[in-house]
Amino acid sequence: MSDFIEGNENGGETTPSYPPKPVVIEKTQNSITRSLMSLLLYALLFYFIFDANVAYIAAVLLVIIVHELGHFAFMRLFHYSNVKIFIVPLLGAFTSGNKQQISQRQLTLVILGGPVPGIIIGCILLWFNQDWQNDNIKMLYQTFLVINLLNCLPFHPLDGGRLIETLFFKDNFVIRLAFGIFSILALLLMFLFLYSPVLLVVPVLIGLELFNENKLQKIRKYLKEEKVNVYIDYKDLSDKNYWLIRDCLLMSFPKKYRGLEPGQHEYSVYESMLLQQTKTVLQPDLKFDLGVFGKIVWMLFYLFIFIAPIVFYYRYR
Numbered sequence: 007m008s009d010f011i012e013g014n015e016n017g018g019e020t021t022p023s024y025p026p027k028p029v030v031i032e033k034t035q036n037s038i039t040r041s042l043m044s045l046l047l048y049a050l051l052f053y054f055i056f057d058a059n060v061a062y063i064a065a066v067l068l069v070i071i072v073h074e075l076g077h078f079a080f081m082r083l084f085h086y087s088n089v090k091i092f093i094v095p096l097l098g099a100f101t102s103g104n105k106q107q108i109s110q111r112q113l114t115l116v117i118l119g120g121p122v123p124g125i126i127i128g129c130i131l132l133w134f135n136q137d138w139q140n141d142n143i144k145m146l147y148q149t150f151l152v153i154n155l156l157n158c159l160p161f162h163p164l165d166g167g168r169l170i171e172t173l174f175f176k177d178n179f180v181i182r183l184a185f186g187i188f189s190i191l192a193l194l195l196m197f198l199f200l201y202s203p204v205l206l207v208v209p210v211l212i213g214l215e216l217f218n219e220n221k222l223q224k225i226r227k228y229l230k231e232e233k234v235n236v237y238i239d240y241k242d243l244s245d246k247n248y249w250l251i252r253d254c255l256l257m258s259f260p261k262k263y264r265g266l267e268p269g270q271h272e273y274s275v276y277e278s279m280l281l282q283q284t285k286t287v288l289q290p291d292l293k294f295d296l297g298v299f300g301k302i303v304w305m306l307f308y309l310f311i312f313i314a315p316i317v318f319y320y321r322y323r
Contacts, residue, residue, distance in 0.1 A: 007254045025271055027248035028122050033158035044093030045071075051095045058262040061142060065149040070099050072127065073120045073154060077101040078281050080119035083154055096292050097208065110172060114304055117169045118311075124154035125315050132322055151315055158312045159196075163212065173301050176292060186216045213224045222287055225254040231288075237291040240284065259283075 049063050058066075073092045078101050081089045086103030093099045101120075128150030135143045135258055162182075171245040175181040190209040197205045226236050234247050243251075256257035263276050274280075296304070 023271075024245045025245065025273070027245045028273070028277055041091055041093055042096065048093055048095045060151070062145060066153070067152045068146075069124055069149050072150075073124050074101045076119040076121075077116060080112075080116040080213045081105075084108070084116065084155045097205070098152045104239075105290060106237075107291045107293065108305060110176075110296040111300070112295075113172050113292070114169060115167050118308075119174065121154040121157045121165050122311055124150045125158075125311055128154065129315055129318055132319060151319060155312065155315060157306070159192075161192050162186050163189075163215075163222070166308070166312070169304075173296065173304060177294070179219075183216060183220065187213060190216075191272050221258045225251070225258060225287055226289070227256060236287060236289050238288055240281075240288060243284075243288065248284060252280050255280060255283055255287070256278050 045067055049067060050213060052063050052066065053060070069319045070093070076092055078089055082099065084105065086105045089101065090104035091099060091101050105172055115209075117237040128147045131143055131150065133146035135147060157164050160166045162169050162171065162185060163166065167185070171182060173187065175185070190212050191211045193212070194206065197203075197208070229236055229247075229251065233249070234250065249271050256263050256266050263280070266274055
């Protein structure tokens with residue numbers, strides 16, 4: 007969460023017609039404490055809703071933590087800023103961070119950094135448990151493998167879907183939109199088959215995300231026609247372009263910002279929300295540094311980490 011203050015940042019461009027853009031002030035909250043509290047809430051809800059035993063809940067939480075720490079480690083390696091892990095009760099977790107310039111290769115490693123360590127750990131535990139024959143270890147390696155392999159399925163927003171999107175059509179919104187709709191249908195069928203009504207909220211959230219992203223994409227198209235650079239960090243955005251994007255948001259989401267009129271360049275009680283949504287309009291500058299050969303190599307690796315553990319499991323379980 008963040009607040010804003012009135013004023014200019016880093017000496018940004020100011021004209022008499024436009025007030026200074028808000029300056030982001032991050033709240034000084036302990037992210038580790040917040041994550042631990044989210045973990046506790048996750049465990050309690052999991053226990054009471056699914057009536058799961060404590061050992062299984064601990065295994066699920068361990069798998070989630072290892073998975074997100076993998077994303078976290080690669081984000082830090084590639085110098086992302088403000089890297090944080092968020093635990094979402096019942097639904098899982100996600101790691102967020104900011105980096106204005108990122109390459110396909112780096113983003114691919116960030117994505118695969120989540121499931122690959124968990125799959126490797128699961129396979130190692132499976133191998134050693136051939137001699138140990140311990141039921142708790144069996145439950146643990148199954149949890150490592152199932153959660154991480156499910157995450158490798160080629161559906162948005164799972165890691166497998168994000169990988170395919172990054173490699174092949176990250177810059178094509180029409181294909182990304184079609185892929186998102188396909189993912190919604192596939193996940194609906196999968197969750198219905200698994201009898202997981204709680205997880206049905208995931209396709210609904212994807213649908214809302216696609217709806218909002220479609221509106222944001224129209225804003226970006228208009229801004230590009232106006233020669234406004236959307237591949238820029240918020241701190242480098244001029245005051246004029248902040249208020250231009252703000253006006254576009256007010257026109258695109260009139261119900262969300264009821265009572266505010268485009269063209270009235272005055273701070274409002276919604277300014278913090280408008281600031282955050284302005285930042286979502288701006289996009290990272292993705293460097294497409296993978297050729298055909300590189301994409302084939304990464305796809306073969308993706309297929310290997312998806313298929314090999316399944317073969318390994320059925321051979322040595």
